[in-house]
Amino acid sequence: MSFTKAISKSLVSSPERHKEADEDLAIVRKVQNGDVDAFDALILKYRERVYSVIYNLTSNREEASDLTQETFIKAFQSINRFKGKSSFFTWLYRIALNTSLTYLRKNKLRRFFSFEKMVDEDHTEGFIENMAADSDSDKAALLSELQEKLNDAFQKLSVKHRTVITLFEIDGLSHKEIAEIVGASIGTVRSRLHYAKQFLQGELKDYLH
Amino acid sequence: MLSQKPKTPAGDARLSELIRLKKLEHPETGFWDQFDRELRNRQLTALVQTRSWRERVGATVLIFLRKSAVFTATASVLALGLFTAHKAGLFPGIITDSKEPLIETPVAHGGEPLVETPIFVVENTAVSPSEVVADASPDYLGAPSYEVHRITKQSVPIGYRIMAEPKQFRARQPTTEQQSLGAKIIRTNNHF
Numbered sequence: 001m002s003f004t005k006a007i008s009k010s011l012v013s014s015p016e017r018h019k020e021a022d023e024d025l026a027i028v029r030k031v032q033n034g035d036v037d038a039f040d041a042l043i044l045k046y047r048e049r050v051y052s053v054i055y056n057l058t059s060n061r062e063e064a065s066d067l068t069q070e071t072f073i074k075a076f077q078s079i080n081r082f083k084g085k086s087s088f089f090t091w092l093y094r095i096a097l098n099t100s101l102t103y104l105r106k107n108k109l110r111r112f113f114s115f116e117k118m119v120d121e122d123h124t125e126g127f128i129e130n131m132a133a134d135s136d137s138d139k140a141a142l143l144s145e146l147q148e149k150l151n152d153a154f155q156k157l158s159v160k161h162r163t164v165i166t167l168f169e170i171d172g173l174s175h176k177e178i179a180e181i182v183g184a185s186i187g188t189v190r191s192r193l194h195y196a197k198q199f200l201q202g203e204l205k206d207y208l209h
Numbered sequence: 210m211l212s213q214k215p216k217t218p219a220g221d222a223r224l225s226e227l228i229r230l231k232k233l234e235h236p237e238t239g240f241w242d243q244f245d246r247e248l249r250n251r252q253l254t255a256l257v258q259t260r261s262w263r264e265r266v267g268a269t270v271l272i273f274l275r276k277s278a279v280f281t282a283t284a285s286v287l288a289l290g291l292f293t294a295h296k297a298g299l300f301p302g303i304i305t306d307s308k309e310p311l312i313e314t315p316v317a318h319g320g321e322p323l324v325e326t327p328i329f330v331v332e333n334t335a336v337s338p339s340e341v342v343a344d345a346s347p348d349y350l351g352a353p354s355y356e357v358h359r360i361t362k363q364s365v366p367i368g369y370r371i372m373a374e375p376k377q378f379r380a381r382q383p384t385t386e387q388q389s390l391g392a393k394i395i396r397t398n399n400h401f
Contacts, residue, residue, distance in 0.1 A: 043248065047241070056231060065240070069248045073255050116234035146230055154231075169228040201224055208223050 024088035031079050039079070043072055046089060049171060050096045056166040057100045059113045059155060067103055071096040086180060093181045097163065104159055113155070118147045131207065146207065153203035161196035164189055 024045075030038040050071055055064035074095050082091055104111075128139055131146075154162055163182060167173045175193075179186045201208060236244075 043245075047244065051236070051244075052232070055234070061236065065236075065244060065247075069244065069251055072248060073251055076252060077255060116236055118230070118233045119235050143230075143233075146227070147234070150227065150231055165228065169225055170231055197221065197224060200228065201220060204224065204227060207227060208220050 021087040021089070025084050028079060028082055028084070028088055031076075032082075036076075039076055042075075042088070042092075046092055047072070049089075050092065053093065053166055053171060054096055054100050055116065056154065056170060057097075057159065057162055058103060059115065059151060060111070061114050061116050063103065067099050068096070071099050074099065090177060090180050093167075094183075097181060101159065113151070115147065115151055118143050149204060149207070153200050156203065157196055157199060161192050161199070164192045165196040165200070168193055 024042065027038050027041050031042075047068060051064055051068045054067045054071070055061060058064050058067065071092070075092055082088065128143060131142055154165075157165065160182075164178055167178045167181065168175070173181070175186045175189045179189045182189065184192075
């Protein structure tokens with residue numbers, strides 16, 4: 001396991017995570033007591049993560065924006081039903097996932113893809129630089145090529161497998177959290193993750209030397 | 210297809226790094242401003258469109274009716290099927306009511322009656338003159354006796370069913386005016 005991944009996983013059950021959940025719950029209680037503006041803090045906190053999950057599931061940035069808004073509206077409308085048995089973010093992710101799945105089911109036969117531009121950031125510099133050094137391509141071209149291959153491979157995965165790989169690798173959630181969100185056992189999540197990784201290894205083998 | 214290539218820890222780590230490149234897919238500048246504006250509008254619209262308790266009750270009742278309609282329709286179809294099968298005599302253990310006029314139980318299907326227009330076969334059952342004499346009623350004397358068999362054909366799922374319902378009557382009219390009974394006489398004999 002890489003260092004960044006280890007850090008990411010250790011955060012899952014860290015005291016920071018619990019503190020975060022408590023803070024969310026305090027905001028939720030405020031909203032439930034009539035302070036509807038307090039909900040903006042939750043939107044601001046989670047909008048990018050929710051958008052990212054929905055975007056990676058749908059592979060359509062316009063629809064992802066629309067579905068993210070729909071997720072927050074649904075959460076807002078049913079906030080009084082949130083009892084705090086799970087963390088707010090787990091509850092919110094479940095709404096996001098159900099919203100996405102409904103969309104994918106309805107548009108099974110007519111799906112359009114539109115991707116965000118991949119913007120290079122400092123923390124990937126080493127990884128991309130190394131890959132670029134190994135190939136004849138320049139960095140920008142390699143990034144573009146990788147994005148295309150990655151998205152192609154992602155689209156070949158089933159929704160179930162795409163969901164777990166997105167939540168685990170991109171969003172950094174633990175197996176337990178993913179299990180809570182998707183409503184499956186931890187074993188099932190691990191199994192789906194294993195299959196998804198094996199599949200992606202096959203699809204992206206040219207970039208895994 | 211699933212690759213059968215065995216995973217290695219190094220390959221696994223590299224794959225994770227590769228997948229996490231998808232984190233670099235960011236919305237453009239200004240996206241979140243527009244997102245917030247749109248979400249605010251939708252939130253306000255959702256608040257305004259919050260349904261009253263009457264509408265909620267109405268919607269619940271409507272959902273209940275929709276769901277129960279399926280059961281009602283199924284039960285109706287089942288009942289109709291059983292009724293038709295019963296009438297068609299598909300249940301040999303069940304004796305149909307013989308008093309019930311079969312011709313009066315048409316089952317409409319596509320607007321066409323399953324029971325066809327009856328035809329009548331009239332049988333001259335005139336008794337011998339000595340027997341006639343035995344009946345002293347004025348109406349009876351000298352009147353020929355007929356037996357009408359009302360024959361109908363009823364469509365049933367496996368074919369046709371001929372139903373004959375004998376009716377005894379004594380005609381006061383002369384034999385040549387038998388048509389006035391409203392029956393189409395297609396045959397008169399003693400061997401029906």
